[in-house]
Amino acid sequence: MAQHGGLLYFGGVLVMDTNIIDTAFMREALKLAEVAASLGEVPVGCVVVRDGKIISSGYNRRECEQDALAHAEIRAIQIACEKIGYWRLCGCDLYVTLEPCIMCAGAVLNSRIDRVIFGAYDPKAGAFGSVLNLNEYNFNHKPEIIGGILAEQSSALLSGFFRNLRKEKSI
Numbered sequence: 473m474a475q476h477g478g479l480l481y482f483g484g485v486l487v488m489d490t491n492i493i494d495t496a497f498m499r500e501a502l503k504l505a506e507v508a509a510s511l512g513e514v515p516v517g518c519v520v521v522r523d524g525k526i527i528s529s530g531y532n533r534r535e536c537e538q539d540a541l542a543h544a545e546i547r548a549i550q551i552a553c554e555k556i557g558y559w560r561l562c563g564c565d566l567y568v569t570l571e572p573c574i575m576c577a578g579a580v581l582n583s584r585i586d587r588v589i590f591g592a593y594d595p596k597a598g599a600f601g602s603v604l605n606l607n608e609y610n611f612n613h614k615p616e617i618i619g620g621i622l623a624e625q626s627s628a629l630l631s632g633f634f635r636n637l638r639k640e641k642s643i
Contacts, residue, residue, distance in 0.1 A: 491621075494589050497521055497567040498622045501591070504531040504544065505569045505629055511536055515629045518544035518568040520552040520561065520585075527564070528552040544568060545576035549583050560584045569626040571598035571619060577606045580615055587616040591626025 497519055504517025508531035520528045530547030534540060545568055553559050565587040566580060572588065577599035580588055593602045600606065600617045607614045 518548040573597040574599040
């Protein structure tokens, strides 16, 4: 994504609506969530975008790695920092299929990500509006938060995963 003279270009195409861009990157995060689901992980996928290009990605791997920190956002942030060689991710946007938990929201704040765009709200653990909103506190960084992008698709993936998990446990 590049801006020239007030015009927004995405992949060489003039785009006036940033919702189109946000939707395109959220679709990429959804693909990663599907990978997580195929591994028996809670289906959450994430991409970090800089200058209109995906620079890193991640998906949940808590079960595979037996690591409480193996969330999609944490991995994507780690890879992005490695890729650019700096811990500050200014100029980066994070797209994730589920509203970040408090741990991941803290990582967003600490890495100075500009925008967080998420799909489904998380009424049990969401830290950017559902359970609490870290942007309401006096931290030294406040990313722009956009929720509900492809929320239906994100929610359906999560609901289907947990429905199948309950079926397996009842057998």
